[in-house]
Amino acid sequence: MVTEASETNRDAGSVGDVAARIERLPISKWHIKVRIVLGMATFFDAFDALSLAYVLPVLIPLWTFTPAEIGLLISSGFAGQLVGALFFGWLAERFGRRPAVIACILVFSIMSLACAFAWNYSSLFVMRIVQGVGLGGEVPIAMTLINEICATKGRGRFVVLFELVFPIGLVAAALFGWWIVPTMGWQAMFVIGALPGLVCLVLHRFIPESPRWLANKGRRAQAVAALDAIEREVAGAGQTLPEISPMKVGADRHASFKDMFGPIYLRRTLVVWLLWFGTYLCNYSLTAWMPSIYRSIFHLPLEVSLRYSLITSIFGVIGGLACALTVDVFGRRKLFSFALLWSAVALLSLWWTGATSAETVLIGVTVSYLGITVLSNGLYLYTPELYPTRVRALAVSSATGWLRLASIIGPTAVGYIVAAGELKNVFLVFALVAALAGLVVMLFGTETKSRLLEDVSP
Template identity: 50%
Template sequence: MSDATGALLRSSSPAAGSAPDITNRMERLPFSNWQVKARVLIGTATFFDAFDALAIAQVLPVLTPLWGLNGAEAGVLISVGYLGQLAGGLLFSWIAERRGRVLAMVLAIATFTVMSIACALSWNFESLLAFRTLQGLGLGGQVPIAAVYISEITKAHGRGRFILLYELIFSVGVVAAGLAGFWLVPHLGWQVMFLVGALPLLVIPVLLRWLPESPRWLAGVGRESDVDAAMARIEDKVEHATGRELPPVSHHQAPPQQTRSSWAELFRPPYLRRTLVVWTIWIGAYLVYYGISTWLPSPYRTVFHLPLEVSLQYGLVSNCVGLGGAALCALTIDFVGRRIWFAVALGGSAICLFLLALSGLDQPSDLMIFGSGAYFFAAAAAIGVYLYTPELYPTRIRAIGVGTATAWLRLASMVGPIVIGAFVGYGLPTVFVVFGVIALAVSVIVTVFAVETKGKVLEDLSP
């Protein structure tokens, strides 16, 4: 190689530890056991995040007669968790932007696990209400920050499948909470549910030892003394896991990245349209998802007068079908693309809801078949948006963007029952038509306005 050619290559190569250098080094990493182990460690906490979020539903049948709770008090205990999660998503996303992804994630895990122990020690309605509110802060902060971190340590090729297979753990945790509550609460008492939910405390030391801080975040905030060490640590672990040398770094030229972050940037071009579209997806997907999952078992009892066991079995069928929809999304979204998947999933959910309304609801099988179909598609959209949202924003506001977007999940979970209550007086078909119209409207908005992110480097997507 001539001196002139060597000088040209050196001059065109980004400086070590700079944001472009980290991007190039991250994109050349093959998938290995290190990424899988990181996903499993974080996924363990995510599993218990889901477990703790649903634990209250498993203990209320015991606490209601024990403490003499009325319907309003039981409802408040459920709703206050969502309120805490809304605040936690905003709080811990701010911490993640200022102090780092790993610290924010660990603090969120510590918050919801310590408060889970406190919930187990509750002595009355007021104490549980206070502890459950504080627990919600951690529950709302862990999952979005985890999604941000995993996005930032994953290369563009295969990112969708890798991240969504992690997100499936949350759905498994939801099912596990129901199964555990079915056995633990009658045999060992309601407190055990909360004590089991505190197990992620044991994972925190492992997370701190095993996970380096996100090199993309370190580069973005200018921590030059730390960024190269963190990246080199990841490269060593991947090289050791694969047993072979890493491929050479390709000098990909990403657009220059700004370093200053601000919440207001979510509402400025080019991010304003992305923000509005992704918020619409969060609202529409989770209105349908939570509306179906929390309310669908009720008509089996109130309309068709089925035994409780049969009603729960029908509800379990829908839950399993929804898990299948989420799994299908995880396995195919890198081939199909984000925009098409969201449009099809929300549109498919709308069609199933319309067919359910037109069926006349003469048989419980109609409710199970078409309701499960709607849940299948809604679950796919609900899991996919956890992948899509981090892809829409640059590193400097990625955590803020995801944390703010997940706030709409919490609002949707609170608004869903209100929507049902407002329209159920007009008959069950009206409720399903309303949810169908919402899903269809969001599908059209996604088709027209959503940005496709499949296979693209994060830095290429957002200047």
Template identity: 50%
Template sequence: MSEHTVPLSPPSPLSEPAGATTDIAGRMERLPTSRWQVKARVLIGTATFFDAFDALAIAQVLPVLVPLWGLSTGQTGLLISIGYLGQLLGALLFSAIAERRGRVVAMVLCILTFASMSVACMFAWNVESLLLFRTLQGIGLGGQVPIAAVYISEITKAHGRGRFVLLYELVFSVGVVAAGVVGYYVVPHLGWQYMFLAGAAPLLMVYTLRTWLPESPRWLSSVGRHEEADAAMSHIEDKVAKATGAPLPPPPPAVPAGRAADGSSWRELFRPPYLRRTLVVWCIWFGSYLVYYGISTWLPTLYRTTFDLPLGTSLKYGLISNCVGFFGAALCALTIDMLGRKTWFAIALGGSALCLVLLALSGVDTPSDVLVFGSGAYFFAAAAAIGVYLYTPELYPTRIRAIGVGTATAWLRLASMAGPLLIGGLIAHGLPAIFVVFAVVAGAVAIVTVLFGVETKERVLEEVSP
């Protein structure tokens, strides 16, 4: 044994062989949080950061493209929404790849897709070409974040999982803020093309991600590749032991086992006990992101076109809302293990609905009304939007986790398309009506979550979803 190797404590005798579901779950639960998990979170989080950056880049360039290309309100809404159509397709496509080929392979393919298409967007010459490139880019964007959330959940133990996972997911909100900051400084001075050039940076990290991250031991075990699962788990244990400088504790005495992957498919999402969970989480995804993306993508353009504010001021107001949303997401990440998932969703969705009602009652006569109440709604919507990335992987077993999360995020994409199109279609009838519709949706989802949601905090994944 080399002087740098920290001995692993022997696992407790288990009824299943090394690499089987109970063995992997028990060994994962005994791991202390170390630099290895943090490095994995940072590496995957970097890709997630640019996923958010690329998704919101369109909001920063539209105030320039609308007058430059003479875009109508309908074309503007379509440019925002078309990327989410690609994301819907990508969520379904890459979740299936993640179930068949593995989480790491699927993440790498997603990054290659959205980063290369960001380069293509830079060379768009008219609205039609940008629509095509944004659709293709969306396919990669739609797959990366949900699969990354699945992977992070599968390498995390039950205790403190909410805080650990959401501190990772917080980088998505950082990416949203960064899109606003970069757009504020880059678009007026260098040109809109450079927003898309910045979004291609993840191409530089693909090799590191592919070679440094082991495949999810839980997934390997669920598909019967027990020797590979044991090897991947041993690799993680060795890295954690070296990072902590102490032997690992024995696995807990009783860790529930999940059912084998044989015979499982997307149809299981609609069978007990997962049917009710599926319907509830779909509602949360749709309601949260109808508000989240409806506000974040349209606000800079509304300030510019409806209130005739200068470009710099419009982008600055949008950036303020993005920063407020970041604080909402951060508060959720730091407290969700204490308050619980259901409580946070009720607070976030209910608070968002209240702010939207107040905005509608204000008459939306001034940009300051939109800034104050819109930012308030965005604060709460951002909390729900980040929390659902933690909650959804907890609701499904490993054998269908990627499919469950990918299918659920399809409702994010539908909401993301519906929000901008709804605003674009109803703006002629007045802004208050739009915000009332958003408020009704958010309030209804809050009620559904309270009545039918399942609490998952501090529970082992295999216990929550057998």
């Protein structure tokens, strides 16, 4: 029986026992099921986060937005995401990963539907802030849960392949925007964004609470029960479970916000915060603005503007796939530094050439986006690896708070730079940020490749 090992082990349900049992689990149909269910929610998280970019070319002339108002509207959702990341991160540490994810999905689904009924700039602004609260919490908590159920071997590829649904969601937003907005109206984008509410019906039934979180909270019986159920399902699919190899890990400790700034973690925290800020200052600032830049500055037709943005989003998926296939080969630090410097060179070339045509901008931004999406996907693997279970969800959510802050500052800054008639300077600013982040991770990053979570983060 798959339960005998834990029933006869006096340490059953301890942090060490749970880690050992997770380490012996092969990647199975059960893992794929969890990835699909959580992936559906993450897909729509991405879709909803970027849907505004593809309705703006319609709303700008309809409601007569100024460039400054456009930047503030784009930033409004990220302001809500900042609040949501911190609040739901705390909630996930206190009450568990699963209920926190469900709450996030319900908030952003309901508010997406509400956005379809916005009647002016102010109403949409407020609704996007509230929707952002749910969007900000879902991905970091889902990624924390995915990391906590994976064995060390193959963790990088498995986790990044899961996170690949996020850039696919961005592509879907671009594709639906190109197809639906001109034919069915801008409201249809927000109606589609409400669909993930249906995921909650299956998530509670099929996704268990994190055994690592349960063990860390001292809920040993529940941790054992969760792992017994997982092992039964894995064994029932015909996969053989090896014997449990005892593991020595640090003693169970209570969570503390100070853990992120202790002797082991201070440098990690500062490096990863800079990576999140730099990556998403470039990422969302460009992707959210590009349809409007093509339309307003280069005066391209609506369909062409949306198609150009779709091309960039497709290459973002390629960047995410490249990360999944190489992150366990080259390691986190080397891959991330190369990708950021690659992006910096592409953006610097746009500034150097003056960004004088839509086609030049399309090529430069797309090449840069290949590198940026390596980080956009990889950071959701890397950040949970850097912290212990007792504070992992809060640490990841706090780190993504810098994503939200960057996404508030970036689009607003782009609005003012564009209004001043200096489009090329946008690319100079982002090139310098990407270069700085690349150098920092190269010099100060912590390598986590092929290391047990409890070993990386005692």
